Amino acid sequence: MNLDTILKAKKESISIAIAGIIFPFLTGSGLYALHRKFYINNNSFHLEEISTHAYLMWSLILTVTGFPNLVEILSELKLHYTGLGKVALTAAMISDTYNWILFALLIPFSSLDISNAIYSIISTSLFIVVCIFLVRPIITKYLEQKTEENELDEYVLLFVVMGLLLCSNITDILGTHDIVGAFVYGLILPHGKFADFVMSVSDDFGGGFLASVYFSGTGMRFMIKSVLTHANWALSLLVVLLLCVTKILGTLFATFLFGRPTKDGFAIGLLLNTKGALALILLSIAWDKLIFFVPTYAVLTTSVLLMTMVVSPIINMIFKPRKRFQQTKLRTIQKLRLDAELRIVACVHSNSHATSIINLIELFNATRLSPIYIFSLYLVEITNRATALVVAHMEKPTPKLGTQNTLTESQVELENITFNFHSFGNRDDRDAFTVQTTSVVSAYETIHEDVFNSARERGASLILLPFHKHLSPNGNLLETTNAVYRDINKNVMQDAPCSVGIFVDRNLGSFPKTNLRIFMLFVGGPNDREALAIAWKMAKHRNVQLSMIRICLTDEAAEVDQSVHSEEALQGMLSYVMDNEKQKELDEEYINKFRYSAVNNEDSISYSEVDIRTGEDVPRILKEVDQQGCDLYIVGQGNGRNSRIFSNLLEWCECLELGVIGDILASNIFGSSSSVLVVQQYGFGGMQFGKNNNAFGSLLVKTE
Known part of the structure; x- marks a missing residue:
């Protein structure tokens, strides 16, 4: 007690x-x-x-x-x-x-x-x-x-x-x-x-x-x-x-x-x-x-x-x-007012995750006029009776000096996570950040529901999740930390009450004194617009250089995948065709707004376009971009991109939750040393991770 x-x-x-x-x-x-x-x-x-x-x-x-x-x-x-x-x-x-x-x-x-x-x-x-x-x-x-x-x-x-x-x-x-x-x-x-x-x-x-x-x-x-x-x-x-x-x-x-x-x-x-x-x-x-x-x-x-x-x-x-996460308003960064407080739920499994998430949040350009509220959740798997664990984690532990060894491993980890987040919030610009830390003790199969409740309770616009892999000690390869973390990320993405970001950390590090370079790869769709909104917000920081690269699909790449077999997939296909033109209009409108307001007025922001005609062009173009040198990629998850080349590339994806481009950038075979933030926008529907052999079937849009 x-x-x-x-x-x-x-x-x-x-x-x-x-x-x-x-x-x-x-x-x-x-x-x-x-x-x-x-x-x-x-x-x-x-x-x-x-x-x-x-x-x-x-x-x-x-x-x-x-x-x-x-x-x-x-x-x-x-x-x-x-x-x-x-x-x-x-x-x-x-x-x-x-x-x-x-x-x-x-x-x-x-x-x-x-x-x-x-x-x-x-x-x-x-x-x-x-x-x-x-x-x-x-x-x-x-x-x-x-x-x-x-x-x-x-x-x-x-x-x-x-x-x-x-x-x-x-x-x-x-x-x-x-x-x-x-x-x-x-x-x-x-x-x-x-x-x-x-x-x-x-x-x-x-x-x-x-x-x-x-x-x-x-x-x-x-x-x-x-x-x-x-x-x-x-x-x-x-x-x-x-x-x-x-x-x-x-x-x-x-x-x-x-x-x-x-x-x-x-x-x-x-x-x-x-x-x-x-x-x-x-x-x-x-x-x-x-x-x-x-x-x-x-x-x-x-x-x-x-x-x-x-x-x-x-x-x-x-x-x-279990039924209260209906779409009442768009909880997205794209729809957030410029002077509104950005509320982020940061989920971590360890202190190393907390450090990497803090380094990412540091890029969001918090100011007194546009502050950030960070609610960090330390996700703990329930292993003993619920009573004891929930009571132990209702408030952060306050051990006296010399008693750290008597704390449980989860309490020590919570202490370290709490210290890191509150040290981050108590800097010189402390008015720009509000930090609250707690732990969530639940079964991993249902812990995503606790994340939903926390996000909804605090009116969050973004849930940040750590990738289930970490960088190896030699700093060359990503190794699996815990496969269960991937299942948690999938569950959160399916029904999240706001936008979601999965962060693949390759030693992004704390904010440097020199310029940090961010590449935003834009193909099209709500997820990419949300990713651009995040990149745009980060680009307002004086030490960030943003390169927005629009990937234009032409010729074979622009063809819609018609290899659907099930009735459900066919309905999704029809929904996509009907919505495709509207999505293109929204893409053009938002990119024009970005170019007019940001590119033309900021020397640290650049805009370019590349054409992709076949599936082989995707990894080639990404390789050329990566050779320019980049600290962080921001990409949309890509749900709803039902073009033929993405359907074909999806069959080779190891991590569907990252989408095609995110999976390529995060793969060890690609060989990039840059961190990756994959974004899914709320309001367009979560990704379906069902056992479906058809690649397009796993990308169906859920309608409300």
């Missing part, structure tokens, strides 16, 4: 958490009275004797929020990196902390007389103080030393389990509950590598076996027929429904005070209504101590299960996370 997140939480999250606790706690007594009034005892089932303990336990169960379960739900729906998700996460963490405090304070009052309960609370508080201020420094020093020396083994884990059992027994003897001791023991243990080691060893046995055995008792005691067989069963079901709305109403009130829409307030309340292990533990305590009998236990268990089960489908129905 990240206590810094709780201590530094904003007023909104704190208010939502408090309202979500107080309102259910106050209304719980009235609902318990209704339950007792509506339920009619029979020969098989009867209610417990009325007691203060029953009222207290009933209300306490209603206040609980299952933070681990909430994280799982938000992660599944890809909402935990949105504004709403972050508010819900922080409020749930605060609520969970309050729940544990209330649990430790009120459990003694639910089973003991007042004098013994006060003694239990005082002694438990002293135990917690001793653990935090006396035991924690000793055990932390010992375990961190073992971690730094890589001496973590089964014997260390044995001592950890013995400490767990000792703390649990102490709090049980003191009159609270053994799980309070286990919770405190978990708080005083060090995090980082040690925590990962304990979780990797214990999760399968603890979560897969022990937890299942423990909670199976909840299922065996749950007798729903006790609710449905008495005369007023419909009123008992009404009580169940009312139990489900108390926390939602409290949250709605708090969110209303902060001006949030009703839909958001309802969603946050529904999320905070998620129950988890603590609610079921409280039910088990109430059963074991004979505070609740079968009917009351069944009513509460039904409401707890219902509250948790309905959250995911209702939230999905309200927000439709």
